[in-house]
Amino acid sequence: MRILVTGGSGQLGSEWVQYLNRQEVEFISLSSYDFDLTDHADTRRVMGNLKPDVLINCAAYTKVDQAEEEPEKAFAINGEGVANLAGYCAEHDIKLVHFSTDYVFPGTKEDGEKLPGGYPEDHPTNPINVYGESKLAGEKALKESGCSYLLCRVSWLCGRYGNNFVKTMLKLGHERDLLKVVNDQHGCPTFTKNAVDLCWKLILQEEEGTFHLSSKGKISWYDFANEIFKQADVKVHVEPVDSSEFASAAKRPAFSLLSTQKIANISGAEVIGWKEGLKNLLSELNT
Numbered sequence: 029m030r031i032l033v034t035g036g037s038g039q040l041g042s043e044w045v046q047y048l049n050r051q052e053v054e055f056i057s058l059s060s061y062d063f064d065l066t067d068h069a070d071t072r073r074v075m076g077n078l079k080p081d082v083l084i085n086c087a088a089y090t091k092v093d094q095a096e097e098e099p100e101k102a103f104a105i106n107g108e109g110v111a112n113l114a115g116y117c118a119e120h121d122i123k124l125v126h127f128s129t130d131y132v133f134p135g136t137k138e139d140g141e142k143l144p145g146g147y148p149e150d151h152p153t154n155p156i157n158v159y160g161e162s163k164l165a166g167e168k169a170l171k172e173s174g175c176s177y178l179l180c181r182v183s184w185l186c187g188r189y190g191n192n193f194v195k196t197m198l199k200l201g202h203e204r205d206l207l208k209v210v211n212d213q214h215g216c217p218t219f220t221k222n223a224v225d226l227c228w229k230l231i232l233q234e235e236e237g238t239f240h241l242s243s244k245g246k247i248s249w250y251d252f253a254n255e256i257f258k259q260a261d262v263k264v265h266v267e268p269v270d271s272s273e274f275a276s277a278a279k280r281p282a283f284s285l286l287s288t289q290k291i292a293n294i295s296g297a298e299v300i301g302w303k304e305g306l307k308n309l310l311s312e313l314n315t
């Protein structure tokens with residue numbers, strides 16, 4: 029099996045590169061310096077040269093607030109870029125493994141009350157910000173292309189590479205005495221190492237369709253921040269605040285928990301608890 033990883037310099041793509049290095053598999057990883065997935069001809073040239081059997085697409089536009097200011101760019105990468113890749117994969121019988129987000133769901137408080145276990149994979153989508161809309165455009169393009177696909181949704185992604193909430197909190201916790209963190213947005217983190225491990229099982233078992241790959245539990249960002257500081261032994265006062273007190277360009281969902289029931293039923297798949305995932309990540313960051 030020959031694998032191509034796109035977005036290989038990002039948070040998730042870098043984790044894939046580390047992971048695949050330890051597997052007996054032929055793979056190559058590309059960043060936006062190697063090719064631009066919004067360029068139709070460039071995409072066809074690169075894919076035609078590399079001829080993968082499986083394409084793992086980690087490339088995306090992920091700046092949630094900035095997307096409100098530059099929706100064209102977000103849609104070009106997250107929507108049309110995915111359509112380019114998926115179209116090529118459909119024509120050349122390449123399996124496309126693609127990643128999406130909890131932010132495709134409406135994330136209302138009412139959904140939080142109705143769905144204590146989180147959004148199942150087939151729940152209707154209805155994003156509330158531009159980033160979520162652009163990711164949904166990518167999901168639709170993937171499904172309409174006719175290619176064989178695995179669509180893996182992850183939420184609150186955190187890993188040793190790139191930028192994420194855990195790294196931001198550790199940095200701010202060392203710089204400040206007081207941090208205000210929102211306590212009215214609930215969900216659950218996904219740890220890159222665990223997501224890659226679960227996704228690899230799906231690839232090897234030739235699964236298709238949509239899967240949610242987050243860890244277990246339901247917390248607010250405030251709960252997450254507190255546990256980060258507790259486990260990292262950082263002394264800082266964390267004050268819970270409403271989203272209205274934390275000014276941002278994009279609206280965030282009040283509830284964006286992904287149900288992990290489907291992935292938990294896959295043979296050999298272990299869905300870890302969020303505190304355990306955090307412990308593993310902190311120990312990776314310390315080594």
Ligand SMILES: NC(=O)C1=CN([C@@H]2O[C@H](COP(=O)(O)OP(=O)(O)OC[C@H]3O[C@@H](n4cnc5c(N)ncnc54)[C@H](OP(=O)(O)O)[C@@H]3O)[C@@H](O)[C@H]2O)C=CC1
Binds near residue numbers: 037059060
């Ligand atoms: N981060 C998060 O909290 C979450 C992420 N997700 C999803 O998970 C996936 C991975 O996210 P993450 O690793 O955090 O993202 P990053 O922002 O860390 O990485 C994005 C990658 O995409 C590449 N890229 C951007 N634009 C282009 C382009 N036009 N052509 C080719 N490559 C491009 C970047 O390359 P370069 O570095 O060279 O610019 C980078 O390698 C995405 O699909 C994202 O939507 C889902 C939920 C949460």
Ligand SMILES: Cc1cn([C@H]2C[C@H](O)[C@@H](COP(=O)(O)OP(=O)(O)O[C@H]3O[C@@H](C)C(=O)[C@@H](O)[C@H]3O)O2)c(=O)[nH]c1=O
Binds near residue numbers: 092130200210213249
């Ligand atoms: C830094 C900081 C953030 N926050 C809030 C803002 C936000 O609601 C929440 C998390 O901050 P972030 O900047 O990580 O938020 P955000 O960029 O919205 O994270 C999202 O990224 C995209 C790509 C996804 O797909 C989502 O799953 C999700 O991970 O915490 C505070 O309340 N206080 C703070 O000091």
